[in-house]
Amino acid sequence: MIKLQVCSDCQNVHYPERDICTSCWSENLLWSEVSAHGTITSVTDLHISAKPQWKDKLPLRLGLVALDAGVNILAFLDSDLCINDKIVLCMDNGIYSATLKSEN
Template identity: 40%
Template structure:
């Protein structure tokens, strides 16, 4: 456990299930049994066809940087001692996009298209947060 503080969240229902799976170090997305849509964030109905027949799938955690920004101001008081920090939108290989961060990188070295892989930050006894590192780098 890193003990890193993060802004509080209140996940409910399928959101809570996503975080339960993160706790087991799995990134969960969904596939629709009726129309093959890839779905993220988790839903109760398919936005492609309205089906309720959705199945949870586990992502490889591998993807590429769709875009990024390095913030020189904190987005929350709990993150004040981390600035500057770099946030990323990652296109996962399975075809969905997540927001996360890329801790500890040199901001100048980050570029659109770089390969990244997921890692799991166990914040405390209950919460695990998804983060990324560049493929082949240590986090």
């Protein structure tokens, strides 16, 4: 499970952080646990960064994840992950990474 903002009135899930529900405009957004499962919808290997602090870490494997809970999240990927792979997302200090979902 990961924590995202869920609307107490209509249960809409939000990412990135919102101030008001994008679905019903309620102000009652609560950080709640939602499923960390999702599917990779695109991938890229980033070779050039706009910021010097990334220089030694390039290339980076990145992907867009369609979370089952209904939001899209850009995440760091394990190097062998591809489009359509089912993944589990974990979050550390606001940064998301994806690993392959085990078969069982």
